[in-house]
Amino acid sequence: MKNPTDPTILDAARDVLERASNILVFTGAGMSAESGVPTFRGAEGLWKAFKAEELATPEAFQRDPRLVWEWYDWRRQVVLGCRVHDGHRSVAAAQAARRVRVVTQNVDGLHARAANALDPEATAGRTLAMHGSLFRMMCTHCPYEREDLDPVDTSAAEGLPRCPDCDHLLRPGVVWFGETLEARVVETAFTWASQADVCVVVGTSAVVEPAASIPRLVLEKGRVVIEVNLAPTPLTSLATYAMQGRASGLLPRLLEPSG
Numbered sequence: 001m002k003n004p005t006d007p008t009i010l011d012a013a014r015d016v017l018e019r020a021s022n023i024l025v026f027t028g029a030g031m032s033a034e035s036g037v038p039t040f041r042g043a044e045g046l047w048k049a050f051k052a053e054e055l056a057t058p059e060a061f062q063r064d065p066r067l068v069w070e071w072y073d074w075r076r077q078v079v080l081g082c083r084v085h086d087g088h089r090s091v092a093a094a095q096a097a098r099r100v101r102v103v104t105q106n107v108d109g110l111h112a113r114a115a116n117a118l119d120p121e122a123t124a125g126r127t128l129a130m131h132g133s134l135f136r137m138m139c140t141h142c143p144y145e146r147e148d149l150d151p152v153d154t155s156a157a158e159g160l161p162r163c164p165d166c167d168h169l170l171r172p173g174v175v176w177f178g179e180t181l182e183a184r185v186v187e188t189a190f191t192w193a194s195q196a197d198v199c200v201v202v203g204t205s206a207v208v209e210p211a212a213s214i215p216r217l218v219l220e221k222g223r224v225v226i227e228v229n230l231a232p233t234p235l236t237s238l239a240t241y242a243m244q245g246r247a248s249g250l251l252p253r254l255l256e257p258s259g
């Protein structure tokens with residue numbers, strides 16, 4: 001097992017990336033931690049005494065839509081106050097150079113924000129947010145949905161956002177635990193993984209399915225997986241290169257062209 005703090009790993013991993021023409025960057029909450037977005041399982045936890053698995057479910061919304069909206073609105077406001085970091089920017093530059101595509105588990109939109117800030121045309125279609133977005137609202141009853149960045153009034157259940165078409169409650173446009181992902185999203189994520197020469201896995205505890213199967217698919221094809229994380233995960237022993245460090249520090253060193 002390679003020692004994740006061995007400095008030669010970075011050079012070896014850089015070398016592989018420089019020769020790769022199709023790179024998939026697969027990210028989780030640790031990619032956004034240094035932007036100030038709380039992770040799911042980190043020490044700071046995601047919110048008060050609740051666990052994501054308890055609030056990010058259809059049952060929780062059914063039981064107490066106001067509480068669930070309060071949690072999501074708090075996350076929306078936190079994310080709107082966050083800034084992308086050098087790791088997002090280095091990934092966006094590699095997307096613009098058409099070397100990288102991104103599949104993210106995050107719903108904070110930070111990859112898209114960095115890509116659009118750099119070059120909307122060159123990066124178009126190169127980011128897949130497989131669990132949806134904090135800034136999308138969708139109807140609980142009909143196909144209505146919209147982008148929405150405004151604060152949500154969560155002071156009373158009666159004031160929660162409702163569908164302009166059918167007057168049913170609107171919900172956050174994210175995939176909850178126990179909900180299936182759209183087939184088209186899963187297909188795209190796994191197609192991109194099957195086409196990748198290298199998959200850089202950043203800031204994920206690699207436990208939630210079907211996302212966690214993405215790096216395993218790359219390994220099954222005999223391709224390279226580079227893990228960037230602060231701590232060991234179930235993927236660490238399987239990865240070709242496992243590097244211990246921060247996303248904002250390691251990604252620029254891995255992806256920025258030398259010379």
Ligand code: BV8
Pocket residue numbers: 027028029030031033034039040041042052053056105106107131174175176177178179180181202203204205206207208209210211228229230231233245246247248
């Ligand atoms: C599905 C959107 C079919 C919402 C999310 C038993 C009962 C019921 C279901 C299941 C079950 N067993 C398995 C399942 C399936 C379940 C699942 O996998 N559960 C897990 C908990 C075992 N999956 C589902 O339900 C999926 N749907 O399977 O449908 C089905 C249907 C019915 C029943 C069964 C199956 C849907 C899953 C999608 C859930 N939605 N997010 C929202 O955000 O509000 S998941 C959410 O948590 C994230 O999106 C992400 O995917 C996931 C994991 O979090 P991570 O991103 O990995 O973050 P985490 O905090 O865990 O780790 C951070 C990492 O970063 C750490 O390793 C840390 O060391 C590192 N780090 C921190 N700082 C840094 C860093 N690294 C680098 N630099 C730093 N600075």
Ligand code: ZN
Pocket residue numbers: 139140141142143144163164165166167168
């Ligand atoms: Zn509706």
